[in-house]
Amino acid sequence: MIATLASPLDAILALLGVWLVIGVAGLVRPMNLRIAGRSLFPLGALCGLAIAAIAAASLGLPVERIQLPIGLPDLPMHLRLDALSAVFLVLLGAAGAGISMFGAGYFRSGQGTPPGLLCFQYHVFLASMGVVLLADDAYGFMVAWETMALSSYFLVIAQHRLAEIRRAGFLYLMMAHVGALAILLCFGVLQGGSWLFTFDAMRAAHVSPLWAGAAFLLALVGFGAKGGLVPMHAWLPEAHPAAPSPVSALMSGVMLKMAVYGMIRVAFDLEGGLAWWWGLVPIGLGLFSAIYGIVFAAVQTDMKRLLAFSSIENVGILFTGLGLAMVFRGAAMPTLAALALLAVLYHALNHAFMKSLLFLGTGSVLHSTGERNLGRLGGLIHRMPWVAWLTLVGALAIAGLPPLNGFVSEWLLLQAFLYAHALPYPFVNMLLPLCVGVVALVAALAGYVMVKFFGVVFLGQPRERSLADAHDAGILERVGLAWLAFGCVALGLAPAPVVAALSHVGVQLGVGALPHNGAPWWMLVPFDTGQATYAPSIFAGALLAGILLATAMVRVFHHRRARRAPPWSCGFGALTGRMQDTAEGFGQPIRHLFTPFFAMRRSLPSPFDAAPRYQVDIGDRFWNALYAPLGPFIDRLAGGFAALQRGRISVYLLYALATLCVLLALVL
Amino acid sequence: MKPVDWFTQVLEVAAALAAAPLFQGWVNQCRAWLQNRRAPPLLQTYRGLRKLFHKDAVIALHASPLFRAAPYVVFSAMLAAAAIIPSMGTRLPFSAAADAIALVGLFATARVFLSLAAMDIGTPFGTLGARREMMVGFLAEPALLMVVFVTALISATTSLPVMSERMATQSLALSPSLAFTAVAFTMVLLAENGRIPIDNPATHLELTMIHEAMLLEYSARHLALMEWSAALKLFNYACIGFALFIPWGPAMGGAGPFALSAAIPALALKLAAAGGALALIETLSAKLRVFRAPEFLATAFLFAVLGLLVHLLLGA
Numbered sequence: 010m011i012a013t014l015a016s017p018l019d020a021i022l023a024l025l026g027v028w029l030v031i032g033v034a035g036l037v038r039p040m041n042l043r044i045a046g047r048s049l050f051p052l053g054a055l056c057g058l059a060i061a062a063i064a065a066a067s068l069g070l071p072v073e074r075i076q077l078p079i080g081l082p083d084l085p086m087h088l089r090l091d092a093l094s095a096v097f098l099v100l101l102g103a104a105g106a107g108i109s110m111f112g113a114g115y116f117r118s119g120q121g122t123p124p125g126l127l128c129f130q131y132h133v134f135l136a137s138m139g140v141v142l143l144a145d146d147a148y149g150f151m152v153a154w155e156t157m158a159l160s161s162y163f164l165v166i167a168q169h170r171l172a173e174i175r176r177a178g179f180l181y182l183m184m185a186h187v188g189a190l191a192i193l194l195c196f197g198v199l200q201g202g203s204w205l206f207t208f209d210a211m212r213a214a215h216v217s218p219l220w221a222g223a224a225f226l227l228a229l230v231g232f233g234a235k236g237g238l239v240p241m242h243a244w245l246p247e248a249h250p251a252a253p254s255p256v257s258a259l260m261s262g263v264m265l266k267m268a269v270y271g272m273i274r275v276a277f278d279l280e281g282g283l284a285w286w287w288g289l290v291p292i293g294l295g296l297f298s299a300i301y302g303i304v305f306a307a308v309q310t311d312m313k314r315l316l317a318f319s320s321i322e323n324v325g326i327l328f329t330g331l332g333l334a335m336v337f338r339g340a341a342m343p344t345l346a347a348l349a350l351l352a353v354l355y356h357a358l359n360h361a362f363m364k365s366l367l368f369l370g371t372g373s374v375l376h377s378t379g380e381r382n383l384g385r386l387g388g389l390i391h392r393m394p395w396v397a398w399l400t401l402v403g404a405l406a407i408a409g410l411p412p413l414n415g416f417v418s419e420w421l422l423l424q425a426f427l428y429a430h431a432l433p434y435p436f437v438n439m440l441l442p443l444c445v446g447v448v449a450l451v452a453a454l455a456g457y458v459m460v461k462f463f464g465v466v467f468l469g470q471p472r473e474r475s476l477a478d479a480h481d482a483g484i485l486e487r488v489g490l491a492w493l494a495f496g497c498v499a500l501g502l503a504p505a506p507v508v509a510a511l512s513h514v515g516v517q518l519g520v521g522a523l524p525h526n527g528a529p530w531w532m533l534v535p536f537d538t539g540q541a542t543y544a545p546s547i548f549a550g551a552l553l554a555g556i557l558l559a560t561a562m563v564r565v566f567h568h569r570r571a572r573r574a575p576p577w578s579c580g581f582g583a584l585t586g587r588m589q590d591t592a593e594g595f596g597q598p599i600r601h602l603f604t605p606f607f608a609m610r611r612s613l614p615s616p617f618d619a620a621p622r623y624q625v626d627i628g629d630r631f632w633n634a635l636y637a638p639l640g641p642f643i644d645r646l647a648g649g650f651a652a653l654q655r656g657r658i659s660v661y662l663l664y665a666l667a668t669l670c671v672l673l674a675l676v677l
Numbered sequence: 678m679k680p681v682d683w684f685t686q687v688l689e690v691a692a693a694l695a696a697a698p699l700f701q702g703w704v705n706q707c708r709a710w711l712q713n714r715r716a717p718p719l720l721q722t723y724r725g726l727r728k729l730f731h732k733d734a735v736i737a738l739h740a741s742p743l744f745r746a747a748p749y750v751v752f753s754a755m756l757a758a759a760a761i762i763p764s765m766g767t768r769l770p771f772s773a774a775a776d777a778i779a780l781v782g783l784f785a786t787a788r789v790f791l792s793l794a795a796m797d798i799g800t801p802f803g804t805l806g807a808r809r810e811m812m813v814g815f816l817a818e819p820a821l822l823m824v825v826f827v828t829a830l831i832s833a834t835t836s837l838p839v840m841s842e843r844m845a846t847q848s849l850a851l852s853p854s855l856a857f858t859a860v861a862f863t864m865v866l867l868a869e870n871g872r873i874p875i876d877n878p879a880t881h882l883e884l885t886m887i888h889e890a891m892l893l894e895y896s897a898r899h900l901a902l903m904e905w906s907a908a909l910k911l912f913n914y915a916c917i918g919f920a921l922f923i924p925w926g927p928a929m930g931g932a933g934p935f936a937l938s939a940a941i942p943a944l945a946l947k948l949a950a951a952g953g954a955l956a957l958i959e960t961l962s963a964k965l966r967v968f969r970a971p972e973f974l975a976t977a978f979l980f981a982v983l984g985l986l987v988h989l990l991l992g993a
Contacts, residue, residue, distance in 0.1 A: 189745040388799065390741045399745075403963055410789060411775070411782040420778055423822075427829055430989055439989050442826065443982060449822040453815035460792045460811050469799030471737060532773065541835040547774035551760060555753025559902060567898045576737035576894055578800040590796075590804030598812045602971055 017067035017068045018075060018090040018143070021098065024060045025139040028053060033131030039125030042117065044474040049128050050113035052108035053135065054106040060139070061102030064095040066512050074145060079147055088208050091146035092513035093278070096354055097142050097270045103496065104262050104361040105135055111369045111489025112255035114482070115376070116524035127253075134160040134259065141267055147196035147206040154192065154267075161264060164256040165248050175243075184244040188234030192271070195227035198346070199279055211279045221283050221643040228275040229291065236268030236324040239298040240631045246305075249317035250381065254372025257313060261320045262365035266357045269327050273353070276335055277518045285339020285384035289437070291332030296447050298325030298487045303454040304603045307461065308596035308627055310383050312371045315462055316364065319407065322451060323360045327353055329448070330422050333429070333441070334520065340432050343521025347512065348535055349425040350520055356418035359500055363406040363415060366493035367462075370400035373482040373490075374466060376476070383462075383592035388471040392479040395487050397467040402494040404463045406501065408517035412545040412552070417533070419452055420543055421508075424535055454599075456667045461595040593625070600627070608633055685766035685928065685937060689787040692941075693759035697912035698722035698905065700948055707956030711835070722908065729901035737894055738800045747794030748895070748902035754787040755909035764916040765940040766928035776835040777825045780917075784869070786797050788814045795891035797809065806890025809967060813868050813875060813887065816974035821865045823981035827858045830988055837920060845924035853991070857984035859922045863958075864977035866914045868970065869966060870907070873959040875970050887967075915951050916944075 069417030141151035201214030302321030337346035429441035608628035709716035792807035926943030928936035
């Protein structure tokens with residue numbers, strides 16, 4: 010046991026095995042909620058914490074590899090633990106721990122998949138993501154990648170009795186496989202004629218610039234489809250609301266990061282000779298996804314769809330940063346490349362915590378009220394104070410407000426953009442600084458969306474009478490939420506140690522490193538102290554001091570008497586919960602300002618309607634233009650092939666003869 | 678850090694706290710003169726605050742703790758902002774904790790808390806105001822960040838005091854990029870502080886108001902804190918403008934107490950002039966419809982972008 014613990018890779022492998030064992034243990038008594046939910050899930054959470062701790066400890070250590078005697082006859086499974094894998098393992102373990110803890114209290118027996126089976130699928134999902142991060146050959150990577158897709162597919166359709174959920178699951182499965190095909194082809198290009206499918210062979214292979222570009226585009230399609238980059242995003246807003254909330258959290262918080270991991274692995278590790286300007290592609294796509302996602306998030310009325318669109322936004326920001334790092338690397342500006350890469354890794358870590366937290370918060374609301382529609386919620390801060398306050402932390406963090414964590418990665422990214430004008434390429438060095446405007450708009454819109462989300466769900470008055478018996482989350486769920494909220498606060502208040510740990514990735518990938526400037530641990534200084542500094546702990550302390558000062562001032566000036574009265578509302582007495590602004594109302598300015606984004610259909614009542622109805626349907630232009638025609642097209646194509654099948658043996662014999670003739674002609 | 682730096686820091690925050698209502702009173706007075714009204718006394722804003730602090734607080738029945746906490750958070754955010762902005766000296770111990778980008782974030786934090794508090798009671802006006810405030814906010818923030826960016830590019834730093842120092846050592850010639858940026862900043866200032874083309878601080882006509890709509894349910898000490906925060910915000914914005922575009926006056930670098938004593942009258946002079954200019958702009962322009970606000974702020978953004986391009990193309 011001590012021998013296995015000596016090496017981090019072995020220990021992590023063993024813990025991934027423990028996850029599998031926990032999953033299988035759930036199958037022993039699939040209907041027993043107490044075993045599966047209350048004991049196996051917390052055990053899985055502990056396992057996740059251990060993985061995160063070991064991976065974090067391995068960050069400064071040299072790269073470690075092993076080969077497992079499983080896999081293809083001449084391709085055993087190669088595994089490798091480097092800093093990049095370790096960072097994402099920390100993300101998987103730490104965020105997964107919070108989600109598992111929440112899941113322990115969340116899953117109930119009822120319709121759909123029994124809890125034991127869910128436990129199995131869930132832990133297979135976790136373990137497969139671990140293997141994706143460790144895999145060091147294309148075969149192992151693809152097997153783990155497919156396991157991840159399949160296990161998450163079954164988790165998405167946990168409520169498989171509902172037709173719409175089966176439909177969402179199907180869409181997800183299809184997109185996952187289109188993506189997987191692209192990744193497979195990408196690896197096929199990257200081996201560069203050596204026909205060796207280990208990642209080491211790919212690193213050594215020389216690929217012509219044209220093929221390198223093709224491989225990069227294939228990777229972008231494949232990983233973009235998994236990450237929900239526009240226009241491959243269509244599955245995301247369908248699958249996330251369909252899945253049970255811990256699964257949505259795991260998919261959005263953790264699985265989307267696997268796409269980012271894959272993209273970094275391909276672009277910064279496997280592919281050597283990529284021209285700098287390929288980086289502009291992810292910047293463009295990323296910025297467009299970011300703004301597209303957040304604009305759509307602002308008009309949603311389903312809280313989980315809203316969060317799903319916000320995930321598209323965040324993935325867009327991650328890809329933007331990644332592209333920026335590629336451009337800087339290509340221009341031989343290692344410090345800035347390292348900074349942009351840091352921003353990406355930091356944001357991935359942040360998003361894992363905050364998005365999981367928000368999805369789990371919606372899960373608690375869903376359990377307690379049975380509602381996902383924002384129009385039927387409201388005032389839950391009184392009934393569910395724990396969930397409300399912990400969700401508030403996540404909402405403020407994802408809105409990019411200091412001193413929480415979302416701001417740190419935004420700050421790093423903006424700092425990187427600030428120096429884009431120093432690039433030696435004309436036009437690009439003028440256009441890239443302008444992207445700051447887009448990033449700022451996206452961040453500010455995220456604030457808008459989060460005010461809408463939190464304000465409509467938790468603040469105000471209940472919009473339905475049934476909300477009066479909403480209840481707070483149980484103790485296990487609270488622990489899960491609190492852990493994730495703690496992560497948001499800790500990553501926000503102590504960025505410098507995190508940045509120091511993350512910079513191992515840039516060094517190991519040969520991207521570059523930030524200069525040593527002797528800054529104290531509580532202060533984040535990317536370059537030197539004259540240029541930019543950010544010390545969130547001091548900052549938070551000042552905010553706290555300000556609050557204390559204000560309180561003291563009120564104590565001096567004021568007698569602190571207060572009485573409760575009905576709301577004033579400009580003297581209008583008969584106020585009811587139905588008179589509040591709705592989610593649709595909150596979306597209205599966005600619909601007005603960003604009209605070209607939406608495929609909107611309005612049906613307005615005429616003045617003579619006895620029962621007037623007003624309806625707005627907001628559609629996705631990409632769905633209408635790209636996906637909707639695809640189905641009939643494939644149907645027609647399949648119909649063409651069906652014409653071959655006559656159902657008469659003589660025709661098939663004719664086909665066989667024709668084939669034989671053609672083959673003979675080819676051979677002779 | 679020398680003791681005099683700490684003294685400057687404390688003095689700055691205290692001055693902001695004390696002078697912000699005065700500045701607001703001064704703007705009101707100028708406005709009244711320009712509009713041929715009889716002006717309220719200069720100290721009227723203080724009297725208003727004092728009155729509010731003496732009243733009993735009336736809190737709506739189903740207000741959550743968030744509603745009661747928000748005024749303190751907003752007030753504290755504005756105080757922290759005052760501590761970052763170099764209005765009297767550029768050697769501020771606290772300014773290392775947050776740069777200009779963090780300052781923009783700080784204003785966003787205040788705005789989000791204000792909006793959330795407005796939604797807490799669940800009155801139609803509160804939510805309406807919150808929605809509009811967030812709309813103006815998400816339009817103004819890119820423009821403001823772009824302004825910060827242009828000045829950061831010129832001075833090669835995002836730290837506000839260092840920026841101010843480097844701006845002050847430039848030659849006095851008006852650089853075109855800074856001129857464009859200054860216009861953009863002024864427009865953002867008007868929008869963010871609920872001044873006239875976007876919002877009217879004096880109106881209580883329900884359908885047009887933004888900032889006031891969010892404060893409708895507040896009373897007594899909470900309202901006092903909110904009003905004070907609004908005054909502080911205006912003061913802070915004015916000081917940001919001084920730090921970036923009229924950086925002469927504050928004690929630069931390690932200057933002694935004498936420089937500080939010169940900084941106070943300089944600041945007073947600049948504030949007096951800025952207040953007059955603000956009142957003039959407000960008197961000369963008419964309030965825009967809510968959905969014209971995006972055009973106004975898009976223009977501000979465009980000016981900032983022009984500033985950026987001019988700087989990158991001409992290096993001026």
